[in-house]
Amino acid sequence: EIVMTQSPATLSVSPGERATLSCRASQSISSNLAWYQQKPGQAPRLLIYGASTRATGIPARFSGSGSGTEFTLTISSLQSEDFAVYYCQQSSIWPLTFGGGTNVEI
Amino acid sequence: EVQLVESGGGLVQPGGSLRLSCAASGFTFSIYGMTWVRQAPGKGLEWVSVISDRGSIIYYADSVKGRFTVSRDNSKNTLYLEMNSLRAEDTAVYYCAKYALVGAARWFDLWGQGTLVTVSS
Numbered sequence: 001e002i003v004m005t006q007s008p009a010t011l012s013v014s015p016g017e018r019a020t021l022s023c024r025a026s027q028s029i030s031s032n033l034a035w036y037q038q039k040p041g042q043a044p045r046l047l048i049y050g051a052s053t054r055a056t057g058i059p060a061r062f063s064g065s066g067s068g069t070e071f072t073l074t075i076s077s078l079q080s081e082d083f084a085v086y087y088c089q090q091s092s093i094w095p096l097t098f099g100g101g102t103n104v105e106i
Numbered sequence: 107e108v109q110l111v112e113s114g115g116g117l118v119q120p121g122g123s124l125r126l127s128c129a130a131s132g133f134t135f136s137i138y139g140m141t142w143v144r145q146a147p148g149k150g151l152e153w154v155s156v157i158s159d160r161g162s163i164i165y166y167a168d169s170v171k172g173r174f175t176v177s178r179d180n181s182k183n184t185l186y187l188e189m190n191s192l193r194a195e196d197t198a199v200y201y202c203a204k205y206a207l208v209g210a211a212r213w214f215d216l217w218g219q220g221t222l223v224t225v226s227s
Contacts, residue, residue, distance in 0.1 A: 036151075044201070045217070046215045089153075092210055
């Protein structure tokens with residue numbers, strides 16, 4: 001099983017600041033990585049797939065990068081609606097696995 | 107409207123069974139693979155199972171293998187999860203999601219609102 005490790009567990013930032021979230025895979029997953037955003041009481045929402053492609057309707061302030069084992073989600077200028085938990089997910093090898101999440105808070 | 111709506115959750119005793127449903131609308135259900143993902147209270151996301159568009163390819167997480175069965179009825183635009191021998195650690199919100207597939211890459215681009223399963227005596 002591929003273990004996905006996200007860091008930091010909690011990221012404290014202010015509106016307008018840049019946020020950088022990391023996701024590391026225990027072995028190479030090429031670019032088979034997606035990022036999701038989840039707000040309290042809501043279902044997850046797809047942000048990024050293929051490591052760097054924004055999903056439909058996702059603002060340009062969200063960007064993804066990386067390949068192999070190291071990945072990054074960057075939010076260029078945090079808006080109030082961006083405070084949430086973010087998860088990465090690999091699909092290179094079964095079983096599909098998620099990271100533990102990064103809570104982006106004020 | 108494009109949506110997924112889960113139902114069937116509730117309180118069940120350890121060792122009991124439950125059947126979850128996920129009704130799809132607003133898209134051509136029969137051409138997409140579907141998945142179940144769960145989230146224990148206060149915890150992260152855990153992938154549970156996946157089924158291909160025609161139901162010919164199925165995978166399970168080791169934690170549910172042999173106890174859970176995923177199926178679909180394309181004539182009813184509905185996905186199912188039959189859960190048997192339930193344990194306390196199966197307590198979670200269960201989400202169904204539609205997945206997109208390109209090569210080896212799979213991502214979940216439409217999620218339901220989730221249904222809560224509580225396993226307790």
